[in-house]
Amino acid sequence: MIPAGLTVIQVLPTPDTITIVAISDASTAACPSCGRLSRRVHSTYHRRLQDLPWQGRAVVVRVRARRFRCPDLACVRRTFAEPLSGATVRRSWRTCRLGDLQRHIGLAAGGEAGSRLARRLAMPVSPATLLRLVARSPEPATPVPKVLAVDEWAWRKGHRYGTVLVDLERNRVVDLLPDRRAETFSAWLRAHPGVEVIARDRAGAYADGAAQGAPGVVQVADRWHLLRNVGDALRHAVERHHAALRRIAREVAAELAAERVAGEPASKPEPTALERRRAEARARRQARYDEAVRLREGGATLAAIAAALGTPPRTLAHWFATGHAPLRDRGPAGSILDPFRDYLERRYAEGCRNARQLWREVRAQGFQGRPTIVRVWIGRWNKAGSGGAPTATSSHPGWKPPSVRAVTRLLSSDRDSAPDRDQRLCARLLEEVPELAAAADAARRFARVLRNESAEPLADTLNAMKGTLLDSLATSLERDAAAVQAALDTPWTTSPAEGQINKLKTLKRAMYGRAGFPLLRARVLHAA
Ligand SMILES: [Zn+2]
Numbered sequence: 001m002i003p004a005g006l007t008v009i010q011v012l013p014t015p016d017t018i019t020i021v022a023i024s025d026a027s028t029a030a031c032p033s034c035g036r037l038s039r040r041v042h043s044t045y046h047r048r049l050q051d052l053p054w055q056g057r058a059v060v061v062r063v064r065a066r067r068f069r070c071p072d073l074a075c076v077r078r079t080f081a082e083p084l085s086g087a088t089v090r091r092s093w094r095t096c097r098l099g100d101l102q103r104h105i106g107l108a109a110g111g112e113a114g115s116r117l118a119r120r121l122a123m124p125v126s127p128a129t130l131l132r133l134v135a136r137s138p139e140p141a142t143p144v145p146k147v148l149a150v151d152e153w154a155w156r157k158g159h160r161y162g163t164v165l166v167d168l169e170r171n172r173v174v175d176l177l178p179d180r181r182a183e184t185f186s187a188w189l190r191a192h193p194g195v196e197v198i199a200r201d202r203a204g205a206y207a208d209g210a211a212q213g214a215p216g217v218v219q220v221a222d223r224w225h226l227l228r229n230v231g232d233a234l235r236h237a238v239e240r241h242h243a244a245l246r247r248i249a250r251e252v253a254a255e256l257a258a259e260r261v262a263g264e265p266a267s268k269p270e271p272t273a274l275e276r277r278r279a280e281a282r283a284r285r286q287a288r289y290d291e292a293v294r295l296r297e298g299g300a301t302l303a304a305i306a307a308a309l310g311t312p313p314r315t316l317a318h319w320f321a322t323g324h325a326p327l328r329d330r331g332p333a334g335s336i337l338d339p340f341r342d343y344l345e346r347r348y349a350e351g352c353r354n355a356r357q358l359w360r361e362v363r364a365q366g367f368q369g370r371p372t373i374v375r376v377w378i379g380r381w382n383k384a385g386s387g388g389a390p391t392a393t394s395s396h397p398g399w400k401p402p403s404v405r406a407v408t409r410l411l412s413s414d415r416d417s418a419p420d421r422d423q424r425l426c427a428r429l430l431e432e433v434p435e436l437a438a439a440a441d442a443a444r445r446f447a448r449v450l451r452n453e454s455a456e457p458l459a460d461t462l463n464a465m466k467g468t469l470l471d472s473l474a475t476s477l478e479r480d481a482a483a484v485q486a487a488l489d490t491p492w493t494t495s496p497a498e499g500q501i502n503k504l505k506t507l508k509r510a511m512y513g514r515a516g517f518p519l520l521r522a523r524v525l526h527a528a
Contacts, residue, residue, distance in 0.1 A: 001054075002020065002022060002061070003049075003051065003061065003086065003087035003088070003095045003096070003097065004086035004087055005024060005025050005026065005084065005085065005086040005087050006022040006023070006024060006025065006061065006063065006084070006087055007022060007023055007024075007025055008020055008021070008022050009021045009022060009023060009064070013057075015057075016057055016058065017057060017058050017059070017060060018054055018057050018058070018059045018060070019059075019060050019061075019062055020051070020059065020060070020061045020062065021062050021064065022061055022062070022063050022064070023063065023064045024063065024065065024066070024082055024084055026082065027039060028068075029066075029068050029080070029082040029083060030083075031068070031070040031071075031072070031075060031077055031080050032077070032080055032083075033070070033075055033076055033077040033080075034070065034072050034075040034077070036070065036071050036072050036075070037071075038068040038069060038070060038071050038080075039068075040068060040069040040071065041066045041067070041068060041069075042066075042067040042068060042069045042079045043066070043067045043079075044064055044065065044066050044067070045065055045066075045067065045081075046062055046063070046064060046065070047062070047063045047065045047084070048060055048061070048062055048063075048093070049061045049063060049087065049088050049092070049093065049094060049095050050093060050094040050095065050098055050123070051094070051095045051097070051098055052095070052097060052098055052101065052123070053121065053122035053123050056122055057122060058122045058123065058124070061087075061095065063084060063087075065081060065082055065084065066081075066082050067079045067080065067081050067082075068080055068081075068082060098123060099133055101123065102114075102118055102123060102125050102129075102130060102133055103130075103133040103134055103136075103137060105117055105118050105121075105130065106130040106131060106133055106134040107134055107137065107522070107523060107526050110131075110523075111127035111128070111130050111131045112127050114127070114130045115127040115130055118130070131519050134519055134522050134523065135518045135519045135522050137522045137526060139525065140525055140526060142167075142172070142174050142525070144174075144192045144193070144194040144195065145165075145166075145167035145168070145169065145170070145174055145195060146169060146194065146195065146196045146197065147167070147168040147169050147195075147196065147197040147199070147492060148165055148166070148167065148168065148174070148195050148197070148198050148199070149165070149166040149168050149198075149199040149200070149492070149493075149494045149496055149497040150163060150164075150165055150166075150185065150198060150199070150200045150206045150209075150210075150494070150497070151163070151164055151166075151200070151201065151494045151497035151498065151501065152164075152180045152201075153501040153504060155504075155508070155517070155520065160179075161179065161180045162176055162177055162178055162179060162180065162517070163176070163177035163179065163180045163184070163185060163206075164176055164177075164497055164500055164501055164504065165177070165188070165497075166494075166496050166497040166500050168197075168199065168492055168496055171496050171499075171500075173500050173504075173524050173525065175188065175521075175525070176517070176520065176521040176524055176525075178517050180205055180206075181205060181209075182205040182206070182208040182209035182212065183209070183212075184209070185205070185206055185209030185210070185213060186208075186209040186210070186212035186213030186214075187213065188213065189209070189210065189212075189213025189214040189217075190213050190214075193214075195214055195217055196217060196218065197217065197218045197219075197220060197490065197492060198210045198214070198217050198218070198219050198220065199220040199222055199492040199493055199494050199497075200219065200220070200221070200222065200483075200494065201221075201222050201225045201494065202221055202222070202225050202226065202229060202476075202480065207219060207480070207483070218486055218490075219482065219483040219486065220483055220486040220487055220490055220492045220493075221480060221483040221484050221486065221487045222487065222493050222494040222495075223349075223350060223450050223451075223487050223493050224346040224349055224350065224493060224494070224495065225494075226450055226477075226484065226487060227349055227447060227450055229473060229477075230412070230443050230446055230447060230470070230473065231408060231409075231412060231443075233439075233443070233469075233470050233472075233473040234408050234411060234412055234439060234440060234443045234469075234470065235404060235405060235408040236469075237435075237436060237439045237440075237469035237470065238404050238407055238408050238411070238436065239404055240469070241429075241433050241435075241436055242404065244429065244432060244433055245404070245407060245429060246401075248425060248428045248429055248432065249401035249402075249425060250401075251428075252401070252421060252424055252425050252428065253401060255424075256421055274376065282325075285325045285326050286325045288309060288311065288325070289319055289324070289325035289326070290325075291308075291309060292305050292309060292311070292316055292319060292320075293320075295308060295309075296320070302316055302317060336367070336368065336369050336373070337362075337367070337369060337373055337374070337377060339366075339367075339502060339505065340362040340365065340367050340502060342498065343361075343362065343365070343495070343498050343499055343502055344358060344362065344374070344377065346495055346498060347361070347495060348378070348381055349451075350451075350493065350495065351451060351452075353378060353382070355371060355374050355375035355378050356371055358374050358378070359371040359373075359374040359375075361499060362374065362499075362502070364499070364503070365499050365500075365502035365503045365506065366502060366503060366505075366506030382417075401425065402422060402425070406422075407425070407426065407429070410422055410423075410426050411426060411429075411430070411436075411440040411443070411444075412440065412443050412444055412447055413444075435468070435469060436469070438467075438468045438469075439465075439468040439469040439470050441464070442461075442464045442465040442468050442470055443465075443470060445461050445464055446461050446462075446464075446465065449461050449488065450487070450488070452488070458481065458484060458485055458488060459481075462474045462477055462478055462481075465477075504520070504524060507520070507523055507524060508520060
């Protein structure tokens with residue numbers, strides 16, 4: 001019951017605290033400066049240590065501790081306090097075993113919630129102290145990974161970037177680095193020899209860091225980053241022909257309008273069950289708004305309308321101020337999926353179309369929605385064509401020509417599943433701007449190789465880009481050719497790192513913004 005090395009003298013219970021009076025078992029103590037043992041007691045004093053609770057009551061150990069005289073007259077220290085080792089550490093207000101327990105509460109629950117929980121468990125501790133205990137946790141021993149993914153993450157959005165290192169074979173975070181510099185990464189690699197493969201984004205700090213810190217290692221460029229590079233290069237090419245795109249879009253729109261007038265019904269897909277439900281909800285909101293307006297025009301007060309409709313007065317005031325029915329039509333993949341969109345997008349681009357699998361992956365990252373939400377999201381991507389993005393519902397009459405970004409997506413994918421008018425626009429654009437046709441063709445070939453849909457040698461694919469609007473991209477890819485080739489030859493990507501970053505964001509939110517870097521790192525390494 002009593003901490004190691006102490007002997008109980010007296011127990012003093014009160015209704016909510018138990019005080020245990022104790023003395024140390026040791027007859028001697030070592031001087032912290034010179035290390036010599038002393039048995040000459042100089043004086044005694046009381047030291048209070050919080051200990052594990054007993055029967056729901058907080059326990060305080062009051063140790064009658066001694067000061068010893070150092071036997072060495074030449075020592076800088078005349079007297080010293082006995083250390084009570086085993087029971088506590090220097091200058092601490094708690095016993096080791098209590099600190100250990102509180103540290104685990106902090107790891108699991110964070111500062112604020114952990115502090116509340118600890119109070120309920122009769123071992124009160126402030127949030128700040130809890131976080132300090134967590135930050136001082138001993139590092140868990142993790143084996144050096146053979147296959148490592150490295151990626152950046154914003155730990156103060158837009159301000160500070162750190163680096164996350166993930167063991168790809170175990171799918172575990174192995175470390176967090178406080179910045180994204182090549183030197184920091186290479187220092188980590190030198191301190192952890194044994195890494196054989198490094199998956200990273202395109203050439204940059206991490207490529208340099210890997211080359212400096214682990215020269216023999218196989219570097220793998222991340223497929224998703226490569227796909228994005230190609231997409232960006234093609235988009236710049238489209239932007240250069242923006243004027244032509246706008247003109248052709250106007251012509252196609254005029255043709256479509258003429259065809260509609262000529263009696264051809266504009267093709268409009270059957271609404272899905274979901275779209276029907278949304279339309280009904282919209283109608284209900286409109287009806288409520290209309291009713292509110294009618295009541296107000298009849299002279300009713302806000303409170304009376306609120307009572308009649310069951311809508312809070314503040315909400316009503318907002319409706320009247322905006323002058324229309326509440327819009328709130330964010331769709332099924334609304335805000336709760338937002339933090340995971342980047343991850344899903346990249347997994348989709350990698351070829352994973354299994355809703356259940358993707359749902360399991362984002363759930364592990366903290367997504368709390370149902371599988372249906374992910375399935376609906378995939379359905380919209382599929383409808384937009386492979387490599388395309390979900391477009392807004394096409395329930396608007398008339399046609400809003402696609403943006404440069406959307407046109408880029410259409411040009412870099414097989415357009416068979418795209419709406420007829422978009423196909424018409426793209427075909428016309430490629431016909432009139434051969435330069436763009438050559439670039440789009442080269443981009444498509446490269447994307448197909450990256451997705452393992454084509455066995456064309458990388459060198460040929462890059463050659464095809466030469467002399468087109470993608471020329472400078474081809475040059476930079478050639479400089480990084482070994483890592484790009486490794487992306488085709490190995491299964492490794494940085495996707496798991498992206499997933500771990502989502503988990504990290506969830507952890508950070510649970511820490512109520514108090515998360516300094518050391519604390520966040522301690523929690524991530526212990527939570528893995
Ligand atoms: Zn001494």
